[in-house]
Amino acid sequence: MRELQAMLGVSRGVVSGLITAGFVSPLRGPRNEYRFTFQDVVLLRTALQLRAARIPPRKIVMALSRLRKALPDELPLTGIRVSAVGSDVAVRTGPSQWDAVTGQLLLDFEVAEIKGDVVFLDTTPAQENLANQAQEWYDLGEQLRTSDVNGAERAYRKAIVLSPKPFYAAYVDLGALLCELEARCEDALHVFDEALTHFPQDAVLHFNRAIAFEELGRFGDAEQSYKRCLELDPSYADAHHNLAILLEKRGDPQGLVRHLNAYRRLTT
Structure with a gap:
């Protein structure tokens, strides 16, 4: 419940009210705590958005009941977008768009007719x-x-x-x-390398790359990445600190003192 409140940005009372109203039926854990699925999170977020758009509660329940059957068990790669269109609810999943209450497929034009009224579905x-x-x-x-x-x-x-x-x-x-997962530091390094092809002068990326190198035991590469970070931003205090510790490990006491002093000057 606490994690869900944080994700939705609402109080416990609001979430409890949505559960009582029947928008979702979460399971119970071994200590009788609520256990929400990905589907539950999508449905609750949708209910909040539609309620804020002044969609009638009965129509929200009907829309979410049909939406629940269409949602996958896990995070969909195609994405899901639910929006209020006048007093109706439109759902987009990947290239398809449909009416959440009737299930009728909506043509993917900039405008479409719903119940005789022309409404804008996507003019972006x-x-x-x-x-x-x-x-x-x-x-x-x-x-x-x-x-x-x-x-x-x-x-x-x-x-x-x-x-x-x-x-x-x-x-x-x-x-x-x-990089927070020890076994994925190599993957993290690939991400930073790709990012640097777009942002080669970014000190933060070089700093994070250095951390990944350290986790992988590639201390020479880590040292070079920290130095490149400091070339781009000499005031990067954390880079001075990490490089000082690394140089101590690598048997460079002069480097340790130089970067530790720089770190102290920047943080005092």
Whole structure:
């Protein structure tokens, strides 16, 4: 329940009210605690958004009941977008768009007719639409990183693939996420290397790359990456600190003193 509240940004009372109203039926764990599935999270988030859009409660329940049957058990790679269109609910899954209550497939034009009224379903330019989708996947990765590492990784990677231009934050956070897992440091290194092809002068990427090298025991490469980071940003205190410790391990007492002093000057 606490993790779900944090993901949705609402109080326990709001979540409990949505459960009581029948929007979701979570399972119970061994200590009688609520256990929410990916489907539950999508449905609850959708219920909040539709309620804020003033969709009638009865129509929300009907829409979510049909949506529940269509949702996969795990995070979908195609993405799911649910939006209020007038008093109706439209669902997009990958290239398909359909009415959440009737199940009727909606034609993928900029405008379509629903119940005789012309409503705008998607007038966003393609590039802007991709950027919005990439941002949504990135936000999902941020929400999942403490509770579902695999889901967070997939969300970050989807954000990188969808983004019309290199997605700096997604690269940084994906690499950091992988580097927290000892067995994935090599994968993290590949992420940072790819990011550096787009942002070669970024000190943070060189710093994170150095950490990945250290975790892999490639101390010479780590030293060079820390030095490159400091060439780009001499005031990067953490890089001075880490390089000082690394140089001590490598038998360079002068380097240790030089970078430790620099670290102290920058942090006092």
